[in-house]
Amino acid sequence: MTDAFSFKVLATDGKARRGAITMPRGEIRTPAFMPVGTGGTVKTMYMDQVRGVGADIILGNTYHLMLRPGAERVARLGGLHEFARWPHPILTDSGGFQVMSLSKLRKLTEKGVTFRSHIDGAAYEMSPERSIEIQGMLDSDIQMQLDECTALPAETKEIERAMELSLRWAERCKTAFGDQPGKAMFGIVQGGDNAGLRVRSARALSAMGLKGYAVGGLAVGEPQAVMLEMLDITCPELQADKPRYLMGVGTPDDILKSVARGIDMFDCVMPTR
Secondary structure, eight states, X not given: OOSSOEEEEEEEETTEEEEEEEETTEEEEESEEEEBOTTSSOTTSOHHHHHHTTOSOEEEEXXXXXXXXXXXXXXXXXXXXXXXXXXXXXXXXXXXXXXXXXXXXXXXXXXXXXXXXXXXXXXXXXXXXXXXXHHHHHTOSEEEOOOOOOOSSOOHHHHHHHHHHHHHHHHHHHHHHOOOTTOEEEEEEOOXXXXXXXXXXXXXXXXXXXXXXXXXXXXXXSOHHHHHHHHHHHGGGSOTTSOEEETTOOOHXXXXXXXXXXXXXXXXXXXXX
């Protein structure tokens, strides 16, 4: 394989792309669907079966792994690849989605998020720096910035506040991530269903020179037409030579229509539920 992280577009059809992400633990053929292994395993399947259906990469969740079994414990056991018996690439979500979905259990500040565990009520702090530190202990190959995801519908002022906070957190995550050969940190475009905010977020993240970009805060209650409109606006603002990841999207219809708009990577819990 290679010691570096790279992405190459191999073919196009309109805005749709076929490509390959190459990194030390293997190649990810895109468009790619990433089965979700929230706690280090893909529900209902053995890992050789996950590989057998064509998965090149799986997803783990920083928030859930932090609570149980704990990032330090996973690190002592050899990292998430060894823990899960999956030697291929792994992407870890930063915990940003739980900032939204567990809003009754958290307190949000500029510094980061204070969580109450949904398991036992214990308090945890998650800053951008701590999120990257945990993902480093898990030894994931693609690490996501900590962001604030806004449920829709929402007021424009609230969407803008969360988007601007996510941009500041992206800068802090980039600094914390530093230079890790063969690995990547992706930024996350926010902005809800507001076209102007999406463009501002995408341009600011592109200017950071990250190795890949995700589109977050969609498929969170808005109609499909709104999601597709936001992709039509956002994708052209993201560099063509970097992978684009639409977070949390998994119906076949959503995937095909998003691929047609230039998205390369997807994840969703739907198949394992």
